[in-house]
Amino acid sequence: MDTAERTELVARFTEEVIEEAEIEALFEASDEPTAYIGYAPTGEMHIGHFTTMRKLADFVEAGLDVTVLIADLHAHLDDAKSPFELLDARSQYYRTAIEAMIEASGADPAGVSFVRGTEFQLEEPYTMDLYRLLAETTLSRAQRAGSEVVRQSENPKLGGLVYTLMQALDVAALDADVAYGGIDQRGIYMLAREQLPKQGYHKPTCVFAPLLSGLSGGKMSASEAGSKINLTDSDETVAEKITGAYCPAGEAEGNGVLEYLRFLVFPVFDERGRPFVVERPEEYGGDLTYEGYDALESDFVSGELHPADLKPAAASAIAEVIDPVRERLSEEPELLASAYPETHG
RNA sequence: CCGCCCUUAGCUCAGACUGGUAGAGCAGUCGACUGUAGAUCGACUUGUCCCCCGUUCAAAUCGGGGAGGGCGGACCA
Numbered sequence: 001m002d003t004a005e006r007t008e009l010v011a012r013f014t015e016e017v018i019e020e021a022e023i024e025a026l027f028e029a030s031d032e033p034t035a036y037i038g039y040a041p042t043g044e045m046h047i048g049h050f051t052t053m054r055k056l057a058d059f060v061e062a063g064l065d066v067t068v069l070i071a072d073l074h075a076h077l078d079d080a081k082s083p084f085e086l087l088d089a090r091s092q093y094y095r096t097a098i099e100a101m102i103e104a105s106g107a108d109p110a111g112v113s114f115v116r117g118t119e120f121q122l123e124e125p126y127t128m129d130l131y132r133l134l135a136e137t138t139l140s141r142a143q144r145a146g147s148e149v150v151r152q153s154e155n156p157k158l159g160g161l162v163y164t165l166m167q168a169l170d171v172a173a174l175d176a177d178v179a180y181g182g183i184d185q186r187g188i189y190m191l192a193r194e195q196l197p198k199q200g201y202h203k204p205t206c207v208f209a210p211l212l213s214g215l216s217g218g219k220m221s222a223s224e225a226g227s228k229i230n231l232t233d234s235d236e237t238v239a240e241k242i243t244g245a246y247c248p249a250g251e252a253e254g255n256g257v258l259e260y261l262r263f264l265v266f267p268v269f270d271e272r273g274r275p276f277v278v279e280r281p282e283e284y285g286g287d288l289t290y291e292g293y294d295a296l297e298s299d300f301v302s303g304e305l306h307p308a309d310l311k312p313a314a315a316s317a318i319a320e321v322i323d324p325v326r327e328r329l330s331e332e333p334e335l336l337a338s339a340y341p342e343t344h345g
Numbered sequence: 346c347c348g349c350c351c352u353u354a355g356c357u358c359a360g361a362c363u364g365g366u367a368g369a370g371c372a373g374u375c376g377a378c379u380g381u382a383g384a385u386c387g388a389c390u391u392g393u394c395c396c397c398c399g400u401u402c403a404a405a406u407c408g409g410g411g412a413g414g415g416c417g418g419a420c421c422a
Binding site: 154155215216217224226242243244245246247248249257283284306307308309310311312 | 372373380381382383414415
């Protein structure tokens, strides 16, 4: 694979890359540049995480050395979303779920390294850097950088601001050439690009995944069960949620069903060499088969493909993609039970 | 250490002064209408009124104590 192909693989299905030329330069300079993505083990993982994780398969295939950070300290620093006592359990659950998603995406999870925040964030080089950054960053700068990531409340804690600076520092601590995450992470990594060089580290290249729309329209909401599909949802539950999803005919913008197909189902089906089939009554024109997303979207936008026909097909495809992850989690029910005692205990 | 304020439905809050066991908006559920969903109509559901004790025939409401949260003041050799 040449540099152009590797770069294209890294950049596909992303929301933004800063800067693509830097990716090319990385591949030119090193045979195996490093990339990292961090997750604070807070709430249960869902399909949104899956679409973001799926890209790690692209990274691995492009020859990046990928590290996944399980940011356990962050999980508590962000408004104590995860109590200290549950950090171990949730970290284990996250790791297993993420490995399952990577594997379901067609990559070997053994090729991805896992690190927990507490393994290095309490050590001296890191903490000294943190204090330096703390001393040099204004409240409003940190506030702005983390506003899309850290929980915003009427009475914000200092932890949220420290969280933001720590994440910027994580990039350097893990020696990552590429910082990857959802587009909501943009503010933090822009701070990293701005501040890390001042502390003698290199400026990280950033790759951002899109944030998918919720099934009820608008943004996906963790607190709204019907707006997202969980990794543990049964086929029936997936079907119910997709059936109830906001899905205006002919409209691709903000259409969660189409987005799930585009960013999750098609890439995974493509990896498996499998087409996406829409079963449709003869009355409406009979079955349709799609090899790629673009053809489906143009049929949908033109009105050729009706939401009522698309939904059942999308539901079973999504269920199929999620299935191995759900299986994996159900093999070890104690993972979820101890990570979320209130809901799975 | 001192003082003041807040705590009512999943969420945001009204009701408290002038005691009679609780309301609105949003959310949610269900119908109607669309070959999906949404929007729009129509209907419906939801509560340890933060906890304990007391006054009273009767306490979300009054009195005392406590918990949690917020704000301010003081202290600064």
